[in-house]
Amino acid sequence: MSESTARLALATCAQLPDLDPDDLPLRDALAARGVPTDVVVWDDPTVDWAAYPHVLIRSTWDYTDRPAQFADWTRRVERTSTLFNPADVVAWNIDKAYLRDLEQRGVPIVPTIWLDPERNLNARAIHTRFPAFGDFVIKPTVSAGSRDTGRYDAGVTPSRSLAITHAKNLLAVGRRVMLQRYLTQVDTQGESALVYVDGEFSHCVRKEPLLEGPYRAGEKEGVLFRERVLAARDATEQERAVADMVVSELGKIFPDRAPLLYTRVDLIPDDENQPVVLEVELAEPSLFFEHAPGAVERFADAVRARL
Ligand SMILES: Nc1ncnc2c1ncn2[C@@H]1O[C@H](COP(=O)(O)OP(=O)(O)O)[C@@H](O)[C@H]1O
Numbered sequence: 244m245s246e247s248t249a250r251l252a253l254a255t256c257a258q259l260p261d262l263d264p265d266d267l268p269l270r271d272a273l274a275a276r277g278v279p280t281d282v283v284v285w286d287d288p289t290v291d292w293a294a295y296p297h298v299l300i301r302s303t304w305d306y307t308d309r310p311a312q313f314a315d316w317t318r319r320v321e322r323t324s325t326l327f328n329p330a331d332v333v334a335w336n337i338d339k340a341y342l343r344d345l346e347q348r349g350v351p352i353v354p355t356i357w358l359d360p361e362r363n364l365n366a367r368a369i370h371t372r373f374p375a376f377g378d379f380v381i382k383p384t385v386s387a388g389s390r391d392t393g394r395y396d397a398g399v400t401p402s403r404s405l406a407i408t409h410a411k412n413l414l415a416v417g418r419r420v421m422l423q424r425y426l427t428q429v430d431t432q433g434e435s436a437l438v439y440v441d442g443e444f445s446h447c448v449r450k451e452p453l454l455e456g457p458y459r460a461g462e463k464e465g466v467l468f469r470e471r472v473l474a475a476r477d478a479t480e481q482e483r484a485v486a487d488m489v490v491s492e493l494g495k496i497f498p499d500r501a502p503l504l505y506t507r508v509d510l511i512p513d514d515e516n517q518p519v520v521l522e523v524e525l526a527e528p529s530l531f532f533e534h535a536p537g538a539v540e541r542f543a544d545a546v547r548a549r550l
């Protein structure tokens with residue numbers, strides 16, 4: 244570290260002034276390595292970010308209502324400090340449109356129909372894009388913690404109507420919308436989160452399926468939703484192959500930034516039971532330290548080495 248007194252800022256949100264419990268082992272692990280930390284609220288106007296040579300983004304989960312403000316904050320911090328992950332990486336990652344980018348590079352993603360607000364789609368145009376049968380998902384491209392995400396049943400007329408209203412409401416306020424079939428294998432197999440530290444695979448956990456649906460506007464307003472982890476699990480060979488590919492493509496997209504301090508790749512099985520990318524988390528992912536022995540030590544070592 245450049246200065247012995249320099250503290251590492253762990254950025255959080257006002258609702259979690261003591262960080263998410265998932266991150267508490269990190270403070271201890273860093274302290275044990277001689278790295279004192281301050282937990283700092285990202286949008287607290289009284290904070291002097293320049294006082295922190297390094298800032299690590301953690302539980303800043305309330306930014307999804309104000310993505311532009313959050314992106315501004317990351318750029319502002321970067322003028323005086325080193326930010327993990329860097330601002331350009333975070334900006335790319337805030338909008339799930341990055342999945343299109345990865346798909347064009349050959350990465351298998353959850354099949355998605357993209358609805359852009361600029362197209363002024365009417366109810367009928369939205370409706371014709373729904374699948375003919377089975378469950379499907381409507382979600383905004385900027386979201387975290389399943390906020391504004393709804394699951395619907397294509398075979399039930401009132402459910403389709405709710406889905407139209409949901410999509411229209413998002414589009415009406417200028418948000419881009421993703422429409423996906425609900426991949427039902429997730430109900431039995433869950434979702435896998437593969438965490439990479441400095442570009443190296445670190446650990447994998449299994450998350451519960453989250454969406455019961457149907458969604459009703461307002462239901463989850465203001466709630467910070469913690470993902471439920473079932474257990475650590477070994478990533479399958481196929482999962483590793485897909486997630487490794489994401490990490491390798493990130494290296495090409497951000498040649499000056501790679502390897503990133505942290506990368507989390509969330510995978511679910513498609514109907515052929517092949518893993519496909521649900522999302523890639525490069526800004527504020529839970530890293531599930533308590534579920535994977537050795538993970539927090541690995542991560543703290545990697546942070547320490549960058550100071
Ligand atoms: N197409 C889908 N099929 C099955 N489950 C889905 C699908 N899309 C989302 N989900 C469920 O909803 C949750 C939240 O969706 P996700 O795309 O991860 O957005 P967020 O950024 O809000 O976490 C996922 O963890 C998963 O359980």
Ligand SMILES: [Mg+2]
Pocket residue numbers: 388389509522
């Ligand atoms: Mg998710």
